[in-house]
Amino acid sequence: MAGPFNWLAQILSIAVFNLRTLPQRVGSSLTAIFGIAGVVAVMVGVLSIAQGIMRTMERSASPENVVVLRSGANSEMMSILMGDDVRFVSEAPGVAREDGDALASPELYVIIDRVKKGSGTDANVPLRGITPPALEVHKDFRILEGRMFEWGLNEVVVGVGARGEFEGLEVGDVIEVARENWPVVGVFDANGGIAEAEIWVDAAVLQPAYQRGNSFQSVYARLESPDAFQAFKDALTSDPRLNVKAMREADYYAEQSGTLYTLITTLGTLIAVIMGLGAVFGALNTMYTAVASRAREIATLRALGFHSGPVVVSVLLESVLLALLGGVIGALLAWWAFDGFSAATLNWSSFSQLTFAFDVSFALLVNGIVFALIIGLVGGLFPALRAARMPIANALREQ
Secondary structure, three states, rough: OHHHHHHHHHHHHHHHHHHHHHHHHHHHHHHHHHHOOOOOOOOHHHHHHHHHHHHHHHHHOOOEEEEEEEEEOOOHHOOEEEEHHHHHHHHHOOOOOEOOEEEEEEEEEEEEEEEEEOOOEEEEEEEEEEEHHHHHHHOEEEEEEOOOOOOOOOOOOEEEEHHHHHOOOOOOOOEEEEEEEEEEEEEEEOOOHHHHHHHHEEEHHHHHOOOOOOOEEEEEEEOOOOHHHHHHHHHHOOOOOOOEEEEEEEHHHHHHHHHHHHHHHHHHHHHHHHHHHHHHHHHHHHHHHHHHHHHHHHHHHHHOOHHHHHHHHHHHHHHHHHHHHHHHHHHHHHHHHHHHOOEEEEEEEEEEEEEEEEOOOOHHHHHHHHHHHHHHHHHHHHHHHHHHHHHHHHHHHOO
C-alpha cells in the first residue's frame, strides 16, 4: 500500500501531466470555463437584486425608530389613524422630545402614477405626506438639489431614486396630484433607504387634496433609546382608547420586503440550478474527452505502479481548477456589470415602486465561486472514476 507521501507524489505527477496537456484540449476547456462563468454571473446577478433590496431596507431603519399602524394592518396602505390616535401615540412613554415637542411624525401615504424612464409604462409611486417632526425622525433625510418645500404650499420634493427611474421629476417640473399642479422644488436622498423611491409633501396640504380629513395612516416616532420600545409598545396596546400596533422600524421594513426577497431568492436559486445542470453536462463532456484523449498515458502510469486513487484525485483537480477559473471570471463579470446598478421593482406589500441598487457583496461572490466548485466536482467525478477503472490492457491498445 502506498504511503501518504507516495500518494501525494503520484497525485502531483499526474496533475502536472494533465495541466501540461491542456493546450491540446483548449476548445473543450474554454467551453467548460465560460459555461460555468455564465452560470455564476447569472446567479450572482439575480441574487444581488435580493441583496440590494435588503440593503435598502436595512438603511431605511434606525434602532431608535418605531412605526405605529392600525391593529391588523400589514402596511401603511391598509392602516388609518385619526388625529386623537396620533396625539395619544405622541404622549406615550419613551417617545423622544426636542424643545418639549414629541419626535413623532404622523404621515399620509398615497399612490400616484408616473411613467418609467425607458419603458414608457405607468408605475405606482409613493406620495408621502409628512409633518415637521419627520425631518428629525428620519435623520438621514438630506436635500441634494433645490430646496425643501414650504409648509402649507402645493410643493413636493422627490427622492433621488424616484427622480432617476421616473419621468417628470426634475427640479422645476410640475406633477399633477388630485387634479392640481404641484411643482418639484427639490431632490433628496436618505442614505440609500426606501424613502428615496418616494415623493414627499406637506401632509396638511395632501389631506384636503384627497379628502382625508384629520386622518393619517402611520406614525413614525423616535424613542429615547432602543430599550424604551417595550414600555412604549405596552403603553399603546394597553390603552383602551387605541387600537394600534407598534413595531420597530427594522422589523417593519423586514416584513415589508420579506415576500419580494423570498420570491427573488427562490427564482435566482432555481435559475442557477437549471443552468448549473447544463454546466455540469458541459464539464462532464470536457473531462470525458480529456480522459479519452489520455487513455494510453493513464494506463501507462498505472502499469508503472501508479494507483487508481491518485488518478481519480488528479482528474478531479483538473475539473475543479477549470471550474474555479470559470467561477472567478463569472464573479468578476457579475461585480463589474451589476454592482451598484440602479433599478426599480414592485413592492408586493405596498403595491408601489421600490428603487434600489444591485448589491454584489463579497459573500455573494464567494457563494458563486463555491457553486462553481461544486459543478466542477460533480462534472469531474464520473470521468475520474472511469479513468481509474479503465482496464490497463485495453487502454494500452487504444490509438
